[in-house]
Each structure stands twice: as structure tokens, then as C-alpha cells.
Amino acid sequence: MKLELVVIGFVFATSAAASRAAAQAPDGKALYEENCRKCHGVIGNPPKTMKEKYPKIATFNMAFITSRTDDSVVTILTHGKGDNMKSFKDKLKPDEMMAVAKYVRELGSKPHP
Numbered sequence: 001m002k003l004e005l006v007v008i009g010f011v012f013a014t015s016a017a018a019s020r021a022a023a024q025a026p027d028g029k030a031l032y033e034e035n036c037r038k039c040h041g042v043i044g045n046p047p048k049t050m051k052e053k054y055p056k057i058a059t060f061n062m063a064f065i066t067s068r069t070d071d072s073v074v075t076i077l078t079h080g081k082g083d084n085m086k087s088f089k090d091k092l093k094p095d096e097m098m099a100v101a102k103y104v105r106e107l108g109s110k111p112h113p
């Protein structure tokens, strides 16, 4: 009985800590949907209209992530690339860029139909 209470207490304590951490870390998925999805697509496959408009647009797939790190994506976000991939340095804070970069690489690691 006493052990059960200890276990329950532990579960409450850890889930409270986890939700505090989640509240502090920027939400990469939400930031992606707000800032990137329009051009790069929900799962990192740019929609056809965007591919026609921007032939060089990146698809976030396995080939993409094997040649990029979180840091190299952050560099792109800081400086932009080409004429259409704008810099996000005025829109996203450094920790937000890192969260988006991680999310982009997570998308890339998922299967693309």
C-alpha cells in the first residue's frame, strides 16, 4: 500500500516535470506549420504548385537529411538561400530555429509516399 503511494507520487511528479519542459521548449511542429508548410508541404513534400513555382525547392526526405544536420538547417534559416528561401532571422529566435530544424529532419526521416 505504501509502495503504491510512492509509485503514484512519482508518476505525478515526472508528468508535471515533463509538461513544464514541453511548455518551455519551442514547438517545432507548430512553428513549421505556421512558417514553412505553405511552401514545403505537410510532410516535407512540396505541393505541385510550389514545385512549379520554385523548381529548386527542397523536399525533406531521407536523401535530404543524410546530407544535412540540425545546425546546417539553422544556418539556412539564418541566412536564407537563393531568391525564394528567405532568412527567418527576424521571425524566429535561435531556439525556435533549432526546434524547426529538428522537426524538418524528423519529417525527412519518415516515409514519403
Ligand code: HEC
Residues within 6 Å of the ligand: 031, 032, 035, 036, 037, 038, 039, 040, 054, 056, 057, 058, 068, 073, 076, 077, 081, 082, 083, 084, 085, 086, 088, 100, 101, 104
Ligand atoms: C516562400 C516559400 C518558402 C517558405 C515559406 C519556406 N521555404 Fe524553405 N525553401 C524554399 C525554396 C524555393 C528553397 C530552395 C532554395 C534554393 O536552393 O535555391 C528552399 C530550401 C530550403 C532548405 C534547403 C536548403 C539547402 O540546404 O539546400 C531548407 C532546409 C528549408 N528550405 C527550410 C525551410 C524552413 C524550416 C522553413 C520555415 C521556417 C522554410 N524553409 C520556409 C521555399 C520556402
